[in-house]
Amino acid sequence: MCSHQTGGVPPDSSQDMVAVGDTPNRLNGHHGPNSATHPPNGANGHSSAKERRNPYAPRASDFLNNVSNFKIIESTLREGEQFANAFFDTETKIAIAKALDKFGVEYLELTSPAASEQSRRDCEAICKLGLNAKILTHIRCHMDDARIAVETGVDGVDVVIGTSSFLREFSHGKDMTYITKAAIEVINFVKSKGIEVRFSTEDSFRSDLVDLLSIYQTVDKIGVDRVGIADTVGCANPRQVYELVRTLRGVVACDIEIHLHNDTGMAIANAYTALEAGATHIDTSVLGIGERVGITPLGGLVACLYAANPDYVKSKYNLGMLREIENLVAEAVEVNVPFSNPITGYVAFTHKAGIHAKAILNNPSTYEILKPEDFGLTRYVSIGHRLTGWNAVKSRVEQLGLELTDAEIKDATAKIKELADVRTQSMDDVDSLLRVYHSGIQSGALEVGQKEALDRLLQEHRAAQLAAE
């Protein structure tokens, strides 16, 4: 195990944390109503005059919502290869492809076979694995690339061309007439081979809207399977994403894919809002790796969509594998999983403040919208610090099998807080204190409030420990 792997267990969890199980009396419907599953005529399919007047009732636009009806195009093996640290050999690519397939992503997108001879061989090798996920490759809108791509055995080809004024002027130098002609030729060619084809513009949010809608309409008419919007530079905000996707939804009949860069940290929010506006496919990469700071991260997107509809997300994906996949990719590109990563960040399910701890112990839904056990992880309540509370300490007393009254536990907690005011106490420190306190009560050497007696017992315990060493 190398240093960039996360555990579901915080690094020092054996020292100062208590693992807390789910309580039997937790509420089930803690995620709130799912806006994506409103039936068209209100809750029970009937529509009274009162419901029609309800300003919060679903509107027509709500039925565009695909938050509970989407597919993931996992692009770690394409976009992810553009991450500064990435170099995936064949073996690593295959390991990542297999893990993502087992997780349950619907599509895997691979680097263009036109990029290099090895890229072509790797693409063919992954196509031969017989995975459940459909295999796509990502090419420039060019017949030379398309001819190579269709020979690799892929299930589909993702075609892309820049349409923004910046790219038209400073990158490929082509006008919209040329772009449209090239798109039609490539799409017809790929379709003639009986495989899926997607057409995407690049830097869509800085492209002329009329140009965009016109080319999407053209490719939709000739039978493209999906059109793609790409926030290649990460400039879009959720409202812009909603408006563009919703407008496009009204113009094309085919599926809509979206590719979102994370330069301003909005890639997950933008993906969510794209689904609300009617997008059908979201591009992700593991840990979000990609060009610059990358794209919508798989884990973060899953967290966001799970919060919206846990049952749907659980039914589609093998969530317990998320940590393993992130560790695999983190190791391959030599980065750490960020501490604040949704789901797998090492503090993702750690509760500290006494008030939080008490509520979490009664019902985890109070401060958790993600159930750690759904991801094969465990929640922790940190207790060896000065913000601790007696309820969390009581939970540890019970785990240790000690019998103390509430008054005794409160007394012991006061001592933990006093010590933690000087330095944070490890779990061992807390356990020792509780055991010493317990044996003091049992033997009659200690009563509630006898501070000096407790200090003496703790000193004797430390002396005995040192003598034993």
Ligand SMILES: [Zn+2]
């Ligand atoms: Zn990209």
